Amino acid sequence: MLEESVTSDTTDLKDDFHQGYRNRFSAIPWDVPYRPPLDHPKPKVLGTQSAVVCGPEGEEIYCDQYGRVKVQFFWDREGKHDDMTSCWMRVASSWAAETFGSINIPRVGMEVLITFLEGDPDQPLITGCLYHGANLPPYKLPDFKTLATVKSKEYKGSRANELRIDDTTSEISIALRSDHGASAINLGYLTHPRPSGGQPRGEGFELRTDRHGAVRAAAGLLITTEPRPNESKHHKDLPETAERLATASDQQDGFAVQAKELQAQEAGDQDDVAKALHAQHQGVLGSGPANLTANEFPEFTEPHLVLASPAGIALTTPRSSHIATGEHLALSSTGHTSLSIGKRLLASASRGMRLFVQSMGWRLVAASGDIDVRALKDSINLLAKLNITANADRITITAKTELVIQGGGSATTYNAGGITHATSGPYTAHAANFAYTGAKSLAGVFPEPPKPGKGNLELFNQYAGRQGIKEGDYEVIDALGKSIKGKLDGKGFASVAGAAPGPAQVLFGKDPADTWSDGSYIGKPEWPLNPPGPEDVPSQVQAMVAQVLPSKRWDMLEKGKDMAQTGMSAMQTAQGAMQTAQQVKGVVQGGVAGLPKLASASMPSASGLLGAASKAGKLPSLPAPSLPKPSLKTPGLLAGEMLS
Template structure:
C-alpha cells in the first residue's frame, strides 16, 4: 500500500504510464466503457510538456491507467489526438483499448475445418500473438468440432464475437497487475461469474456521498419475454430423422408466445427435456436463445463511486434494497467518468442474477452470401482423370478466396452437388474431375451451408458448344463418352458413342469427325464384340414403314412368305415319299412356324422384301441343336472354289422330283463307297456305264451280270454263264491257254469314326464324360465311388508349397528379403525355348520349383509331397501357400492299353472339349475333388470326396493355360480379382534350378501319409469333425488346367489353398470398454505389449455384419471409428480424414517401422492368435491396433 500511495502526490488521483515512451502525461479527465463480450475502451485527456508528441512514441504502446482508489486499467494505445497547445503545456487525448481491439484491424475471408468454436477462437488469438497468459477458457461444456466455420468479410474481432455468440460463450476482461496486461476470460456458465462483490446501497445527501464506496439511485425495467423457443433444421445426412426441439426455461419473467427458429444450423435434435442438452444440438440452441430472451426481460441501472466494479461481477447491494436487487445483479456494462478536479462517477447496467439461466451475449447474425462463389473441384491427385468422391457422391473443392495452404483434396468439406433430377435409385450425375470450375451457393445465404450449384466453363476448360456448332446439343464425359443431338434442319442426327472400341449408335444424317456426310439412316458399330440380345424374340426387317407408322412387330409379309414355302415343301415331301426317297422333316418346320415364328417366341426372324445376303471374309457357320431347314421358291445354288462337304451322322438323301440329278467331276475322280453296307444303282429306263478309257469291275468274292434272264457269274476258280435260248459268239479268233487268275485290286477302307453317342431326347451323352474316376469302376461306367479309396485309384497326386508369408494383417510390411534366385530363374527361363513335358517324360529326382512373374505378387512353388512325372516347374500367386496337382489315371503312361486300370477313352473328356469349356467359362464333370482343411491340431491336411452325378460338387472350373512368350511359360490369369497370373507352368527347369533355395520364411511341410477319398453322406451330421470333414462351397477352390493342343501336355487338375483373409466371414467379439484419461491409441499402448483393443462401441456396431474379405472388414473398422468423436478427438485433421475414408491413421515417428527397403508409417490391425494357428479372422476380441514397429517386433523379433 505504501508503494501504491507513492504513485500519487497529495493532489493527484489518476496516473497514466506509457511503456517504452518518453512522454510524461498528466491526466486531465477520462471516460471508460467496459462490457461483457466487448473490448474495453478508455478515452483519456492529458497534458504534457511535450509540445509535439510523435505518434510512434505513443501508438501501439502498452499503457496503464492507475487510480488512487485501486483500479488499474492495462491496455494498448490505439489512438492519439492533439487538442491544443499553450505556452506552458500541450493538451492531448488518447484511447486506451483492450488488446483484442487490434483484431478489428484485420479483415479477411477464411475457412476453418473440423475445429470446435473454442479451437477456432484460440487459433485466431494466437495468430495475433496472444499466448497462454493472455486468454483463458473456463468452459463447463465440451464443444464438438464442426465440419465448417467460415469467416466472410469480417474483421477477426467481429468473427470471434459472432461465433462465440452463436454458442452462448461470453467473455470478460481481468487485469494482470503483475505483468501490466489485460487478460481475456471466456466462459459459458454462471460458475465463472465473480461473486462476493458487496457494496452498501446508500442514497447520497445532495451531491455528497461521504467518500464511502456505495451504490445508489436504482432503476429497473421489466418486459414481457417469449415463453417457448422451438427449433427445426434439416440434415441431408439423416434425411428422415426428426430435427425438432422445443425448450422453455423456467424463470420468474412474465412470458407469452413462442419463437420458432427454422434452419438453425445443427446436426442432431438433442434431448429437449434435459436441462443440459447435448452441446450444439437443436435443444441446445433453443435453450441458448431462450436464455437470451429471458436476459432481456429485466434490466437494472445503478450509480456508484467505486472503481473496482467490472462486467462479469455479481454485485450484491447491502441494506434496504428492492426485490430486483436481493439476489444480486450481474454487471453487463460499466462506464466510468472522472477528472483531475472531480471524483469518479460510475454507471452500472446489469440483469438480475438467477441460477436458472446464464447471461448470453446478443446473437450476431452470420454474414450472407446471396449469390455464388467461384471454386474448383479438387482431388488428392493433381490432374486426376477420375472424380474424387466419397461414399455419398460428394466432392471436395478449393474456394478461390481461400489463401491458406492445405493438402490437395482437403481444402474444403465434402459438398453435395445440385443436379437436374434425383431419386431413391434414379437421378443424373456426371462426375466432375480435378480442376473443373464450379459455383458454390449457400442455403439461405448461410456461409456455413454450402453446396455446388453448377459447373462452369472457363478459359482453361472451354465450352464444347459455341457459335461454331451452335445447332448441336452435346453431353460428353472426360473419356469422350458422348450423346450428341444435331438440330440443323435437314441434317438432324443423334450419336451415342464411347471411345472404347469406337462403339457407336448413329441415326439420321451421319457425319464423320470433320462434319462430312458419311451416310443416312441408322448405324450400330463397334471395333470390339457386338451383341444384340432379346429374351422374348428378335425381329429384323428391311420392310418399309414410312414415317414410323404401323405396328412395330408387323411381320405379316415375312410370315406369309414362310407359310407359302412350307406348303410347297409339303408337296415335295409327298413326291419324295412316293419315290421312296428319304423324307424331309417338314413337320418340324411347320411346328417351328406355329410355335416360334408366328408368335415370335424366343426366336430370331429376319426378312427383306427384295433380297438378303450373308458374307464373311473367312468362315460362316450355321448350327442348330435340332434342324436346319433351307427352303426356296426357286433355286438354291451352292458354289465353292474349294471343297464342298456334306456330312450326316445317319442318312443323306438327294431327290429331284421332275428334273435331272447330276453328279459330275471336271477333273478329279468320283469315289462312291458304302463302307459297311451295299451300294445300289437303279434306273427305270436305261442305265449306262461308259468310259473313254477302261472300265474295271472287281468283286472280292464274285461278280454276277444278269440281263433278260441270261447271266454271267465270275468267282474264284469258276466262270459260269447261262441262258434259256441261244448263245451266240461273234469273234475273229478264239484262243485257249493254261489256267490264270488276276487278283482284285485291294481297297483299304478306314475304320468307322468314333463319335460320342448322345441321347436324342435329352441331347446329353449316354455316358457322362468325366475328367477322373476311380479305377475300380468298370469300363463304360462313370458313376461316383461309394467307399473309401486312396488317391492312387484316381491318378498321380503331387503337392507343392511356397514360403510362408505374414498372414496376419494383409498390409503393412512383410519379410524384406530380395528373392534374387527367383529373378535369376525367371531370366534364365526366358532364354530357352519351350520343350513340352509329355506323358513319357521322366520324373525329376529332386524337388522342383518355378518362378512366377518378376513382381511382388508372385512366388515359387516347391514339391513337398508325392511323385510328379512332368518335366517342368509350377508357380502360383503369393496368396496361395499350397497347390495340389493330379493327373488323371487316363494319362498315366505306365498303364498301357489293355490294362484293367485304363477305362475306355470315350468315358473321359476330350481335350478339345475341355479347351472349348475353358473359353466359355463352363465347368467339367469329375468324380473326385480335393480340398484343404486344418485338423484338430492345426495341421494342414488334404481331403478328397467322391462327387456324384447331379450333386453341386461334380462340376470343376476349366481354365486354358496361355503361352507367354515374354516369360517363356504357360499362364492362367482369372478374368477378375487378380493382379497377375494365378497359376504358371514353365515347361522345363531353368538352368541351375534343380533345387532353388528360398529367402523368407520356411516352407510348411505336409505330414500326411496318404490321401483318402470318401463319399459325401446324405446327412452331414455324420461328419462333423476330422479326419473326414464335409466340404463347404468355399472349401472347393480348384481348376482343370488345359494346355494348347501342340504343347503335348495333358490337362492337369489343381486345387488351391486359399488365404483365410480372402474368405467371407461374420464379425464377432465384444471389444473392450475404454477407461482413463490417456488417449486411446497412445504410444504407451500401441507401441508395446499387445497393442490397443477394439473399443466396445465399435464392436457393438459391427458385430453380426458379414464381410467379403478382411480388407473390407478393416476398412469398415476405421470408418466406424471415424464416426465416434470421443475416439478421434486426439487425432490431427489429416488423420481424421484418413479414418473417415477407411484408412489407417499415421503413427508418430517413434512407432514407425524403418526397414532396409521401406518405411511403414500407419497403424496395423494385428491378430493376437495368428490366422494360421486358428485365430479368428473376424473376431474383434482377437484384434489389436499396433504400431508398425510393434507389429514387426511381434512377428519377427520376439
C-alpha cells in the first residue's frame, strides 16, 4: 500500500514558501511468497468417524517412526486397504513425552475412532479403538465382566502376553502372564483361568515358569517366613533371625572354650571360625542410620543370602546335594543333630579331626563288621580316668619291638631280649602245673599299611612369560612323608601318580638353563634391583676367565681383578660377564661342536671386563687367546670337555 500527498503554502513573501512530500506503505520480506487472502472459509468436519487400519499385504503392524498409521474410511469406495489408502494419521496416547510414555499401535484390521482437530479435515487424529462383531473382546461378556485386562498378540503368531486384573467378589487377584514357557506372576486369590472354570489354586503369590528361573540381588537377599502383617516393618527386618544367629555363635564359642580347656582342641583351632561367624552376624545386622522418615535403615554390609523360618526349613531332592564353602562351615543346633545314611558315612579331613563331648559319653557301635582304628604314621593314645575294659572271645596284644604292661608300680616287659617282671612287692603265680620246655620265639604278624590311592598331581614350573622350564628336577613329599622324584618334560610339566591323598610339598630343582637359579625360590629378581656386590665379583670373574684363558696368563689378570672390586663400572661389566658365563656353560655342555660359539661369546665379555678395569689403573697388554680349530677328530678330547 502506497499513499502520497503534496502540500503547498504560499504567502506574499517569497521567502516564506514551503513545499513537502509524504508517503506510507506496507511490505513483506523478499523471500516470502505473497498469497492473496482467502475469501472463502475452509470446510469443517463435524463429529467423529470410524475407519479400519490398513497396510501392505501380509503385514500385521504398519506404522512410521512417529507411531502413525494409515486407515480406510467406510465411505471410501476406491480404497484398496493398502498402504496407499490414506495419509499418515497420529494416534492419541494416555501419556507421551520424549523417549518415554505409553504406546499402543493400532494393528491392521482394527476399527479405530477418528476425530479432526478443530474440524480441520487435514488434521485427523485417532483417539481410540472399537470392538465389533468380527473383533470380539478377550473374554466372553457379560460372563466375565469382572475381568480387566491388557492382552497383546504375538506378531505373526498365536501366543500372547497379558496383564489381568480380577475383581471377583472376595476373590480378587492380579496376574502378569506370558505364553512363552507358561511364565507368570500370580498375586492374591489364585485360580485357574476363569474361562476354564476358575477352580481355586491357593492364596498368596506364585512365581512360576516352565523354563529357567533366577532370583538375583546384588546387595543381598532375605527369604523368610517370619510374619510382618500389613507391611508393618522395614522390608528386610529380621531381629528374630539375627537373635538365632547370635545364639548359635555364642554356643560355638562356649563349646570351643571347653574343648580347649580339656585338651580336645589346640589353642586357635576355632578362632578363624569364630571370627568368620561374628563378622557374618554383624554383616546380617547391617550398618547405617535408622531414620524412618528418610527411608534409611541398616542394610547388609555384604551381599548375604539369608534363609529364615520360625517353623522349619525342609530341603529334599531325589538326586544328589552339594554344599561348598570357600572358607568355613559351621553347624549349630540347640537340640539333637541326627544323621540317617542309607549306605556309608565318609568323612575326610586334611588337617586332623577333633571330637568333643561335654557330657553323657561317646558310644561307637558296629552291629556287624569290624571297628578298625589305625594310625599309619604316629601313635594311638587311650586315656581314661577310671577303667579301660575290653571284652571279647579272644584278645591279642602284639608289639613289633616291645610290649610293656604297667600297673600300680609293677611292670612286665616283653622284647627280643626276654621277659622281665618287676615289682616291689610279692610275686604270686597260681597254676595247676608248670612246664619249661626250652627257648621258643613267636614273631607277631603285622598287616601292611594300606597303600595310598593313586591320585594324580599335576606340576607346572614356568617362567613369568608362561614358558615352561625344560627338564627340571622335582620332588614331591606327600601327606605320609613319601618322596617322589622325577624330571619335568620339555614344557615344564609332569603328572605324578601314587601320592597319598592330602596336602603335599613340591620342590623344584635348579633351572637347567640357569643352574645358578633355584627353581623352588620365589623372590625379588637379582637384576637390576640387587646387582652383585664387590665381594661376589672376584669368584664369578675368576670362574669365567679361567675357562677362556690359558692358566699361564692368569697372573696377568690378578691386578685387573683387584681393580674390578674397587670400581663401580667394573661391577656393572661383571654382571654382563655372569650372563655370558651361563651361555658359556651351556655351550660347553653341548660338546666340541659349540666351541666357535664359546669363543665368540666369551671374548667380548672378557675384553670388556679388562677394559673397565683398566680405567682404575694401567694393565699390561694381554694378547687374545689362541684356540685350536674345533674338530670332532681332535685326539684326547671328550665331548663337552674344555680346551685349554
